[in-house]
Amino acid sequence: MEISYENTKNCKVMTGKMALPNQYFAGRVGSKFIIALRDENKILGVRCEKCDKVFVPPREYCEKCLSKLDESWVELSNEGVVMNYTVVNYNDKHLPRRAPYILALIKVDGADTPFPHIVEGIDVGDVKVGMKVKAVFAGETTNTIRDLDHFEPV
Amino acid sequence: MGKRNRNVGIIGIGQTEYSSHKEHQNQVEMVNEGVRYALEDANITLDDIDCVLHGNMELFEMVHQPDMWHSLGSGAYGKDQLRITTGGTTGASLVCAADNLVASGMYDVVMAIGMEKLQEGHTTGGITNMADPLWFRHLQTGALTATTATMMMEEFGEERAKRAAMKYRIMMDKHACLNPRAHRRFGLEYDQTDDLMNTSPQLVGELRLIHMCSQSDGACVMIFASEEKAKEMCKNPVWIRDHITVHREETFNNFGIEMPEMTHHYAARKLFERNGIKNPVEYFDVFEMYDPSAWWGLDWAREFLLLKDDEHIKLLEDGEFDLDGKLPINPSGGVTASNPIGATAMLRPAEAAMQIRGDAGPQQIKKEVRHALASGFGGTLWSVLMMLEKDLDWQEV
Amino acid sequence: MAQYFGTAVEDIFNTMEERFLPEGTVDVDVTIGYNISGEGGGHWKVTIKEGTLKTEDMDGEVTDCTAVLNANAETFVGVTLGKIDAGEAFSSGSIKVDGDLTVLIAVLPKAFRPFKPVVKASSIVESVEERFRPEKAEGVDIKIGYDLSGDGGGQWTVVVKDQTCALKDVLDDDCTVVMRMEAQVFVDLNQGKLDGATAFTSGQVKIDGDIGAAGKSSSLFEKYVAEGAVEEQGEELISLKCVPSINQRYATGPLMGTWFNGLKEKKFYAAKCPECGRTLVPPREICAQCRVRCNELVEVGPDAMVTLIDVVYYASPDPLTGKIRETPYTALFMVLDGASRDESFAHDLNPRDIDRIKPGMKVRPVWSEKRTGSYKDLLYFEIAD
Numbered sequence: 001m002e003i004s005y006e007n008t009k010n011c012k013v014m015t016g017k018m019a020l021p022n023q024y025f026a027g028r029v030g031s032k033f034i035i036a037l038r039d040e041n042k043i044l045g046v047r048c049e050k051c052d053k054v055f056v057p058p059r060e061y062c063e064k065c066l067s068k069l070d071e072s073w074v075e076l077s078n079e080g081v082v083m084n085y086t087v088v089n090y091n092d093k094h095l096p097r098r099a100p101y102i103l104a105l106i107k108v109d110g111a112d113t114p115f116p117h118i119v120e121g122i123d124v125g126d127v128k129v130g131m132k133v134k135a136v137f138a139g140e141t142t143n144t145i146r147d148l149d150h151f152e153p154v
Numbered sequence: 155m156g157k158r159n160r161n162v163g164i165i166g167i168g169q170t171e172y173s174s175h176k177e178h179q180n181q182v183e184m185v186n187e188g189v190r191y192a193l194e195d196a197n198i199t200l201d202d203i204d205c206v207l208h209g210n211m212e213l214f215e216m217v218h219q220p221d222m223w224h225s226l227g228s229g230a231y232g233k234d235q236l237r238i239t240t241g242g243t244t245g246a247s248l249v250c251a252a253d254n255l256v257a258s259g260m261y262d263v264v265m266a267i268g269m270e271k272l273q274e275g276h277t278t279g280g281i282t283n284m285a286d287p288l289w290f291r292h293l294q295t296g297a298l299t300a301t302t303a304t305m306m307m308e309e310f311g312e313e314r315a316k317r318a319a320m321k322y323r324i325m326m327d328k329h330a331c332l333n334p335r336a337h338r339r340f341g342l343e344y345d346q347t348d349d350l351m352n353t354s355p356q357l358v359g360e361l362r363l364i365h366m367c368s369q370s371d372g373a374c375v376m377i378f379a380s381e382e383k384a385k386e387m388c389k390n391p392v393w394i395r396d397h398i399t400v401h402r403e404e405t406f407n408n409f410g411i412e413m414p415e416m417t418h419h420y421a422a423r424k425l426f427e428r429n430g431i432k433n434p435v436e437y438f439d440v441f442e443m444y445d446p447s448a449w450w451g452l453d454w455a456r457e458f459l460l461l462k463d464d465e466h467i468k469l470l471e472d473g474e475f476d477l478d479g480k481l482p483i484n485p486s487g488g489v490t491a492s493n494p495i496g497a498t499a500m501l502r503p504a505e506a507a508m509q510i511r512g513d514a515g516p517q518q519i520k521k522e523v524r525h526a527l528a529s530g531f532g533g534t535l536w537s538v539l540m541m542l543e544k545d546l547d548w549q550e551v
Numbered sequence: 552m553a554q555y556f557g558t559a560v561e562d563i564f565n566t567m568e569e570r571f572l573p574e575g576t577v578d579v580d581v582t583i584g585y586n587i588s589g590e591g592g593g594h595w596k597v598t599i600k601e602g603t604l605k606t607e608d609m610d611g612e613v614t615d616c617t618a619v620l621n622a623n624a625e626t627f628v629g630v631t632l633g634k635i636d637a638g639e640a641f642s643s644g645s646i647k648v649d650g651d652l653t654v655l656i657a658v659l660p661k662a663f664r665p666f667k668p669v670v671k672a673s674s675i676v677e678s679v680e681e682r683f684r685p686e687k688a689e690g691v692d693i694k695i696g697y698d699l700s701g702d703g704g705g706q707w708t709v710v711v712k713d714q715t716c717a718l719k720d721v722l723d724d725d726c727t728v729v730m731r732m733e734a735q736v737f738v739d740l741n742q743g744k745l746d747g748a749t750a751f752t753s754g755q756v757k758i759d760g761d762i763g764a765a766g767k768s769s770s771l772f773e774k775y776v777a778e779g780a781v782e783e784q785g786e787e788l789i790s791l792k793c794v795p796s797i798n799q800r801y802a803t804g805p806l807m808g809t810w811f812n813g814l815k816e817k818k819f820y821a822a823k824c825p826e827c828g829r830t831l832v833p834p835r836e837i838c839a840q841c842r843v844r845c846n847e848l849v850e851v852g853p854d855a856m857v858t859l860i861d862v863v864y865y866a867s868p869d870p871l872t873g874k875i876r877e878t879p880y881t882a883l884f885m886v887l888d889g890a891s892r893d894e895s896f897a898h899d900l901n902p903r904d905i906d907r908i909k910p911g912m913k914v915r916p917v918w919s920e921k922r923t924g925s926y927k928d929l930l931y932f933e934i935a936d
Binding site for chain 1: 798806812836
């Protein structure tokens, strides 16, 4: 039988699925961060003296100068500033909220690095860069960054 | 040969311990540990590194761009970074790529990172998803097969083949017991041969649990520099002489009535031919082989060393693959001892280079190691074969 | 043998050699006498000299040593285990020392690792009913046999049924699973000194019967904690478990599409290389060896000749469903009739033929009744009689 690559009569689409169980370890430093969020409602960072930077979430070694940071913990404020944001307008099963919701980069006071989190308690159209927000902690723990449930305007 | 723009030396090697679990570290921290050891070994800082290569198994930890996340600990901040993920050969491909990048003149100093945290993922599931999704994925159940055991028992007799495979396995365990970084160190003795070859649980046919490789966590990091830089920065760089990568079609069609030439054999034949190596067993002082099971390790010795008939089994039986033999195989303990998959194929040239430097530790070969061979393996028969040298005095062919 | 706090006096002297630290006694030259009264007591003389140790079991009262310790058995064991305060025992006179007391304070801590109570396999097995967790045993109906050899060994059967647990000190014939090992290996496993997978892989543990049941049985019991031992509190390390799940769609293209539609008609199609003439099964557009595009499909099979056989005992989970495949099952490599000799085709064997299959045999495909043009259309191959 001669093959006709132009003839698409036999072409079809087969469906597949990949679902694999995984487990990730936060490590000693990451665990201390999550446990502080969960048990004390505190946001912890680490300071690199050499680079004069406070990192949050904390890391064991400075990514720039490789200084060891896991002894230089600093307690940060539960309040911070929206550095940037986006409004999530679609729904998918892996997303933490129903659309529309605000996903913002928030720099808490005392930190040099912002991290992404959800902003609630405000109309999605009213969020602004530079807006002051404060942390609201979750009632039930998931042992993740979502033990900090969301931020809301001060 | 003849295409090498400039020579490339290995100037730093860092390895974490290999283990079944590392709950105390996240992936970034484990990578960082390997990076720190390598920089320390090379006695340089991140400022000296021009480019970072990152490699692990796609799907094993199910992180889409691990190189991005790991840049928090890999030292890639502000530098060029490339990711390489070629399955089981990843670690060897990283070394080939680093060599190519430096030899070409693109970068002077390149750091390559191979890592895996198998505890965090699902290895068999990951491997299954690497088969072609239209047909073979539905048949494949991971990386286990006893076809080699079957063929070896057919060729050499059941008793001799089983005994030789178990001798190979126990030899590897003896080497691993010397290596402080090795993951599995059972303390097996040769008088356990009969017991183990008959009672170790069968996985597939005569491939038994004891024959098979481990699943490990760990990172291996190597630093490469141009000849000029290597001589300037390092007392005893180990030189990369040549390497070859050979692939076969990614299907399960290798076991017909006529067997095609194995990729390992093809790789060895081509590599030795173009480097004028007539007798690899005589020439090389150590061979670090990617041996996913004891059966494969023994069978592949024949392919990689271009041996005929039962020469490889005789060499094993005569103790010539032992640490004090003619051609020691896997002083590290090999893959049956430690298998952090994305790093596994890098452990081979890493150990070979340390053997050449003479600072491998308790598993150091006693006689001088000048010429080393290292192999990588992946997929449904992909081979990487690499030659390392102590001195820059080899003859161009 | 009389025991105090789960430990006999003898145990302490018998373990001295393994607890001895030569590097801590390089400049030491002392003899220590022990006169232990009461049940299980006795007389011992310990000589420590320049990194060497000699322990002697004496017939009568020991005197004439650098220091001689006199105590009753319960006090001596209690102090050694840290259950009785040593200072108080001295003060109260329940321990008396003749000679140089400083020897005991200065030398002993450097000469020996602390004594840890010897755990017996029987104590672990005998506590199994107390450690049983009925809430984890819903619907579980298994008999776990233990066959422990060597010192302190024995045979037991643990019966778990209707959320109850009963221990019998015989090994029943109808156990779901029997675990055989040296008693010491069993003790080490239960104390976390030996990893289960390591012990099993290295052949220290042999499992007869249902390996899966052996794995599951550990969740039915609380961890064994030796009497008097304090379980160490590890630091809390956070982990996140998740199942990343992705739906996928793959285009067959014309060749694999024809292959699947061929299965519907009980036909195998191969692509034929115009250069080397080999057949590619399932069909591939390019012959990777000649690096040319194939332009012809040929029908091969449906019967085939077996070249290699893999009998799989390892129960691997299907990553798509999470279901464990029934074992053993058999994977065949075979050359389909009319296919080129170096191109094998892989598929499963009908389980009924597992004992009869041999290389060189002819096999035929068994098809699904309802075929839709998918991989499910081909069930397996079986011996063509």
